[in-house]
Amino acid sequence: xxxxxxxxxxxxxxxxxxxxxxxxxxxxxxxxxxxxxxxxxxxxxxxxxxxxxxxxxxxxxxxxxxxxxxxxxxxxxxxxxxxxxxxxxxxxxxxxxxxxxxxxxxxxxxxxxxxxxxxxxxxxxxxxxxxxxxxxxxxxxxxxxxxxxxxxxxxxxxxxxxxxxxxxxxxxxxxxxxxxxxxxxxxxxxxxxxxxxxxxxxxxxxxxxxxxxxxxxxxxxxxxxxxxxxxxxxxxxxxxxxxxxxxxxxxxxxxxxxxxxxxxxxxxxxxxxxxxxxxxxxxxxxxxxxxxxxxxxxxxxxxxxxxxxxxxxxxxxxxxxxxxxxxxxxxxxxxxxxxxxxxxxxxxxxxxxxxxxxxxxxxxxxxxxxxxxxxxxxxxxxxxxxxxx
Amino acid sequence: xxxxxxxxxxxxxxxxxxxxxxxxxxxxxxxxxxxxxxxxxxxxxxxxxxxxxxxxxxxxxxxxxxxxxxxxxxxxxxxxxxxxxxxxxxxxxxxxxxxxxxxxxxxxxxxxxxxxxxxxxxxxxxxxxxxxxxxxxxxxxxxxxxxxxxxxxxxxxxxxxxxxxxxxxxxxxxxxxxxxxxxxxxxxxxxxxxxxxxxxxxxxxxxxxxxxxxxxxxxxxxxxxxxxxxxxxxxxxxxxxxxxxxxxxxxxxxxxxxxxxxxxxxxxxxxxxxxxxxxxxxxxxxxxxxxxxxxxxxxxxxxxxxxxxxxxxxxxxxxxxxxxxxxxxxxxxxxxxxxxxxxxxxxxxxxx
Numbered sequence: 001x002x003x004x005x006x007x008x009x010x011x012x013x014x015x016x017x018x019x020x021x022x023x024x025x026x027x028x029x030x031x032x033x034x035x036x037x038x039x040x041x042x043x044x045x046x047x048x049x050x051x052x053x054x055x056x057x058x059x060x061x062x063x064x065x066x067x068x069x070x071x072x073x074x075x076x077x078x079x080x081x082x083x084x085x086x087x088x089x090x091x092x093x094x095x096x097x098x099x100x101x102x103x104x105x106x107x108x109x110x111x112x113x114x115x116x117x118x119x120x121x122x123x124x125x126x127x128x129x130x131x132x133x134x135x136x137x138x139x140x141x142x143x144x145x146x147x148x149x150x151x152x153x154x155x156x157x158x159x160x161x162x163x164x165x166x167x168x169x170x171x172x173x174x175x176x177x178x179x180x181x182x183x184x185x186x187x188x189x190x191x192x193x194x195x196x197x198x199x200x201x202x203x204x205x206x207x208x209x210x211x212x213x214x215x216x217x218x219x220x221x222x223x224x225x226x227x228x229x230x231x232x233x234x235x236x237x238x239x240x241x242x243x244x245x246x247x248x249x250x251x252x253x254x255x256x257x258x259x260x261x262x263x264x265x266x267x268x269x270x271x272x273x274x275x276x277x278x279x280x281x282x283x284x285x286x287x288x289x290x291x292x293x294x295x296x297x298x299x300x301x302x303x304x305x306x307x308x309x310x311x312x313x314x315x316x317x318x319x320x321x322x323x324x325x326x327x328x329x330x331x332x333x334x335x336x337x338x339x340x341x342x343x344x345x346x347x348x349x350x351x352x353x354x355x356x357x358x359x360x361x362x363x364x365x366x367x368x369x370x371x372x373x374x375x376x377x378x379x380x381x382x383x384x385x386x387x388x389x
Numbered sequence: 390x391x392x393x394x395x396x397x398x399x400x401x402x403x404x405x406x407x408x409x410x411x412x413x414x415x416x417x418x419x420x421x422x423x424x425x426x427x428x429x430x431x432x433x434x435x436x437x438x439x440x441x442x443x444x445x446x447x448x449x450x451x452x453x454x455x456x457x458x459x460x461x462x463x464x465x466x467x468x469x470x471x472x473x474x475x476x477x478x479x480x481x482x483x484x485x486x487x488x489x490x491x492x493x494x495x496x497x498x499x500x501x502x503x504x505x506x507x508x509x510x511x512x513x514x515x516x517x518x519x520x521x522x523x524x525x526x527x528x529x530x531x532x533x534x535x536x537x538x539x540x541x542x543x544x545x546x547x548x549x550x551x552x553x554x555x556x557x558x559x560x561x562x563x564x565x566x567x568x569x570x571x572x573x574x575x576x577x578x579x580x581x582x583x584x585x586x587x588x589x590x591x592x593x594x595x596x597x598x599x600x601x602x603x604x605x606x607x608x609x610x611x612x613x614x615x616x617x618x619x620x621x622x623x624x625x626x627x628x629x630x631x632x633x634x635x636x637x638x639x640x641x642x643x644x645x646x647x648x649x650x651x652x653x654x655x656x657x658x659x660x661x662x663x664x665x666x667x668x669x670x671x672x673x674x675x676x677x678x679x680x681x682x683x684x685x686x687x688x689x690x691x692x693x694x695x696x697x698x699x700x701x702x703x704x705x706x707x708x709x710x711x712x713x714x715x716x717x718x719x720x721x722x723x724x725x726x727x728x729x730x731x732x733x734x735x736x737x738x739x740x741x
Contacts, residue, residue, distance in 0.1 A: 032530050039619050054534065054712065143619045145610045145709035151434035211706070217611050218708050370534065371711045374620040 010060050029057065032370070036065045040143060040374045043384030047361065049373065056373060059365035061358050066388040074348040079105050079179060079315050082345065086335075087173045089352055090386040093132035093329040095124045095164065098177040101348075103258060104324040104337040105179050108317045112259050117181040117307040122261040123194075123298050124167065124176070125326075126291040130201055131160040132329035133288045136381050137208045140281055143378040144221055149212055156204040159197045166190055179315055181308035191299050198292045205289050213285065222278035226364050226376035229275055236360040239353050240331025241287060242380060244271045245279035252327035260326075265297040277379035284381070316343060330354050330386055354386035406499050413488050417646035417693060418639050422450055424694070425701040426642070433705050457638075460631035465528050468628065473526040477629065477636035479519030484640055486512035487647045492567040494660050494685030495677040505566040506558055509651055510551050513606065516644065517543040520615070523637075524625035535624020538712055539615035542605060545719040546612075550602035552727035556595040556734040557588050557655045566654050567674070574661035575671025585663035589656040594730045596656045598723055603648045604700060605715065607641065611707040612715055645697050653692035660685030 035046035044065035050058040070089065074082050086101050087094035099121060106112060113121065138153020161171045167186055168174035176183050212218050228238070233246040243250055251269040253262045270286040272279035319341040325334025331353025338347040357380055364380075365373055397405065427449060431438030439446030464473050490505040492498040502508050517540055524536015558564055561572035569588075576586030589596045605612035616624045626637050653659060660681065670676045710718065 030530060032534075039622060141708060145613055145617065145619065146707055147430070147610075148434050148705055151436060155435050212708070215708060217710055217714075220714060221708065221711060369711065369713070371614065371617070371620060 013058060034373065035062075040377055042139075042382065045358070045382070045384055045387060047365075047373070047377075049365070049370075051370065054370045056365050056368055056370065059362050059373075061361045063355070063358070063387045066384055068385075068389065070389045071348055071350055074345055076344065078343040079317055079345065082348070083177055084173070084175050086350070087175060088385060089350065089389055090132070090328065090330055090333070090354070090383050091172060092135055092383060093128035094170075094172055095128040095168070095174045095176065096132075096326070096328045097333065098175070099125055099260070100324045100326045100328075100333055101335045101337070102177045102179055103326070104322040104335045105315075105317055106259075107322040107324060108320050108337065108339055109179065109311075109315075110318075111180055111309055111311065113181045114306050114309055115303045116185075116305045118259055119261045119264075119298055119302050120167075120182055120186060120307065121177065123295055123302075124164065124174070125260070126294045126298075127160055127164055127194075129291045129329045130288055130295075131157050131164065132383075133284050133291070134160070134201065134204060136284055137205075137212070137281075137288065140378055141212050143374050144218065146212065146215075146218075149208060152204065152207060152211075156201060159200055163190070163194055163197055166193070178308065178311075180311035181306070185307050186302075191302070194295065194299055198296050202289065202292050205285060205292075209285060213282065219278065221371075221375055222276065222281060222379070223274075224276050224278075225372050226277045226368065226379065227275050228360060228364055232363065233275070233360070236363065237356040238331070238360060239356065240327065240329075241283040242280055242331065242357050244269065245283045246275035247271055247273045252325060252332060256326075258324070258326065261298055261301070262294065264301055265294050267294050267297075277375050280379040280381070314343070316341060317345070325351060328353060330381065330383060331357060350389050352386045352389055354382035354384075355389075358382050358387060410485055410488055410499060413491075413493070414484055414643045414647065415639070417650075417690065418643035419450055420694070421642045421646055421697050421701075423447060425697060429698070429701060430705050454635065457635040458632055462631040462633060463628075465628050467528040469526040469528070472522050473628075474633065476519045476523035476526060476625075477633045477640065479522070480516045481636050481640040481643070483512055483514075483516035483519065484643045484647055486515065487644070487651070490566055491647065491650045491654060491689075492570060492660060492685075493689050494682035495567075495674045496679075497660070497682040497685055498567065501567055502565065504564045506554055506564045506569070506655075509566070510547075510554060513550075513648075514543065514547050516606075516640070520625050523629070527625065527628040529628050531621045532625050532627050535615045535617070535621045535627070538621075539608060539625060541712070542608070542612065542615060542715060542719075545716055546602045546605035546723075549598050549719060549723040549727045550606065552724065552731055553592075553595040553598040553602065554655060555727075555731045556592045559731070559734045559738050560588060560591060566651075566659070570654055570659035570661050571664075571671045571674065573658040575664045575669075585658055585661065585665075587656065587658040592656060592730070592734070594726065595734075596652075598727050598730070599652055599656065600696070600699070601723065603645075603652065604703060605719070606648065607645050607700070609645070609700060609704040611703070611709045613709050614712045614715060617709065645700055646693055649693040649696035649700070650689060652696055653689060657692050657696075659692075660689050662688070 030051045032049045032051050033046060034049055036044040046062040046065065048060045048062060049056045070085050073085055082101060083098045087097045089097045134153050134157050138150035141149030164174055165171045167190055168176035228246050230246045230248050233243050233248065249269060249271050254269055267290045270283055272283055317339040319339055321338045323334060323336045325332050333353055334351040336349040337345050340346040364376055427438045427446065439449035442448040442452045464470050487509055489499045490502055490509050520539040521536050524532045557569060561569040563569060573587050574585040578584060578586050608615050626634060629637060664671055667678065
């Protein structure tokens with residue numbers, strides 16, 4: 001189906017919604033553009049809502065206001081250069097974006113990072129998950145008018161960012177992962193510091209649970225709102241916490257056999273049977289705690305040895321195709337890398353979580369009220385860079 | 390007791406009243422913004438707040454005012470210009486009309502209506518008009534939604550507020566705010582007059598309803614659906630810039646101060662200290678010492694800041710209700726409770 005067909009179908013759906021509206025009472029609908037510049041869209045997402053009073057009768061997300069063409073740009077970069085691009089996709093958990101691409105390249109080259117590098121990769125991966133999701137937990141409050149949690153979130157995320165900076169040199173865009181290992185080893189004293197930070201983050205989770213999740217207004221705004229049943233969630237290709245909140249026990253960290261260290265530690269995949277906004281937020285809270293646990297346990301298990309295998313100075317990836325996806329903070333993030341044996345990839349298809357997650361917006365927003373639009377969007381949790389690569 | 394005010398010519402009295410009104414509205418508003426919005430909020434969120442302008446950031450508000458005054462006074466092309474420009478002034482007008490009846494001492498008031506409570510409840514809802522026309526005249530869909538939400542909400546919370554006040558009026562036996570203050574400070578609790586009889590003790594339910602309704606009237610969190618930065622992008626204020634936004638901003642905090650003044654008059658004993666302490670006679674206000682006209686405003690300001698502190702505390706820690714939830718809360722819970730409170734007060738008043 002071409003883009004124009006899709007737009008026409010959307011228009012017809014909008015007209016049909018209007019026609020249904022006028023059956024009982026002669027009223028006039030109103031089209032409300034939520035975005036592109038709107039505080040609830042975390043950037044420049046536009047959601048076209050057709051309103052009857054304050055009720056949404058039809059909604060359609062319109063992405064692409066911040067399209068940066070990363071899939072095309074990768075074709076004119078060498079393999080090591082691509083990480084610089086892709087860690088700008090989900091800018092809150094950057095390191096997690098680099099890992100699946102590097103793993104795909106390693107898969108094509110048939111090499112594997114040394115065990116020490118694998119464990120450090122996992123630690124940094126989970127730290128970027130904490131940095132990402134802790135900001136979500138704070139932002140949740142601000143979407144509903146509670147201004148205090150977001151500042152607590154910014155304060156505590158800072159500790160994690162400092163750790164990432166300490167290890168990699170970059171706060172937001174580490175660009176630390178290399179084909180065959182890591183750029184550097186961990187600095188001195190980093191492990192002890194991480195232990196303390198993880199404790200602080202566990203406390204932060206408790207604070208947020210008291211301040212926000214225990215609040216009756218918060219619960220009444222979240223429970224039973226924006227319910228996504230499991231089969232609908234699967235149909236729309238949801239992944240990550242959004243899918244687990246609908247009761248589907250699916251986590252790529254556990255279900256996949258990747259050269260990373262998740263199988264070495266004891267942790268739990270949380271699911272929630274409800275599928276409402278509350279479940280999605282609660283799952284993320286629990287996942288932050290699990291990530292803290294994973295980091296805490298892995299810190300004791302970092303093996304000795306090099307952080308880099310032997311790779312040629314000029315990396316040429318053999319011809320072939322590889323698909324690797326990981327469980328990123330926002331959901332499944334994967335790269336389909338096609339190489340023709342050159343310095344750079346021939347084609348890279350990026351599967352980012354948010355793009356698929358917001359595809360459910362027309363379904364889930366139908367019939368809700370405008371205030372619930374905001375809470376549902378907040379609980380679906382997308383990052384614009386992840387939608388508009 | 391000397392009625393010094395009578396020796397001043399009429400124009401002088403009027404000038405004094407205007408200056409006094411400006412001071413009584415703007416000074417508390419500035420204090421509230423600095424103490425609560427800048428500092429308390431910052432400490433709650435583990436940051437320092439403004440620190441550069443003046444000692445401890447105390448001149449920050451002046452800097453902000455200067456910033457807003459410099460900005461261009463924009464109006465959307467399709468806005469109803471005259472009404473659009475008038476709206477913030479109507480909102481601020483309501484605040485100034487409210488301060489008129491608040492007594493700050495035995496003689497320190499602007500006017501002394503016999504039906505002061507009635508007047509206060511009436512002019513308090515003038516701001517709804519301003520908000521509604523601001524939402525409509527902005528020619529903006531978000532503003533329209535915000536304005537309509539505000540109208541619905543303010544009307545819904547007007548009722549519990551009036552009904553909560555009714556309990557106080559029944560107990561005091563007067564609608565005059567000064568008489569309500571006297572009734573509290575001259576009263577006794579089971580024959581013990583050392584503390585007076587602040588109505589917060591006997592009318593605690595009424596006090597809670599009144600404060601919740603004030604929170605909603607001020608459109609503060611958790612009742613800030615009409616403003617809702619994160620969804621309606623500040624609702625009816627969306628299109629305003631420059632000093633018209635400043636007027637909305639001042640009105641918001643000045644009204645918080647004025648409503649806290651009224652709450653402290655109705656429930657906390659107002660400007661008074663228990664009359665027993667100095668042997669004053671409640672039936673004759675002239676027996677009250679003249680220095681109460683100076684101490685009274687200070688007492689009022691203390692009570693006002695305490696009450697605004699509670700309002701702001703709630704504002705900074707709660708998420709907001711949904712529109713239908715807050716309507717349900719008003720019509721199905723607060724109004725029946727307020728009616729019950731009024732009925733019980735009336736029965737007890739007759740019984741004792």
